[in-house]
Amino acid sequence: MIWPLAWNAVAAEEHDARTAQIVGLGAxxxxxxxxxxxxxxxxxxxYLAWAQGFxxxxxxxxPPGVDVGLDLNPPTFGLMAQLQFLExxxxxxxxxxxxxxxxxxxxxxxxxxxx
Numbered sequence: 001m002i003w004p005l006a007w008n009a010v011a012a013e014e015h016d017a018r019t020a021q022i023v024g025l026g027a028x029x030x031x032x033x034x035x036x037x038x039x040x041x042x043x044x045x046x047y048l049a050w051a052q053g054f055x056x057x058x059x060x061x062x063p064p065g066v067d068v069g070l071d072l073n074p075p076t077f078g079l080m081a082q083l084q085f086l087e088x089x090x091x092x093x094x095x096x097x098x099x100x101x102x103x104x105x106x107x108x109x110x111x112x113x114x115x
Contacts, residue, residue: 025050026099030090033098037087048083051102058106070113077112 025047028036037044055072073079082105089101 022099028098031094033090054102055106
């Protein structure tokens with residue numbers, strides 16, 4: 001019963017208080033992601049790989065029966081579309097952590113699975 005409450009705290013979109021220390025590329029701000037991608041477009045793939053790993057961790061940590069079968073690379077919203085989503089989200093929300101943008105993408109993928 002405690003786990004769903006913890007998830008709600010972590011998944012709250014773009015909140016400042018973190019319940020866990022994020023490491024790796026996800027610790028960067030959206031502004032840093034945008035700057036890194038502009039300086040070296042290939043780095044976008046590194047950020048996307050981090051995002052896929054982070055979302056995989058979210059799926060694996062969900063309680064039984066929640067997000068079962070969630071496709072993190074659905075044919076209707078593939079990796080390039082996900083990268084574009086992250087770029088657009090970060091352009092609008094420069095001060096949030098990249099990990100928060102990925103959490104927003106995860107929520108979007110949950111909706112994709114329902115269509």
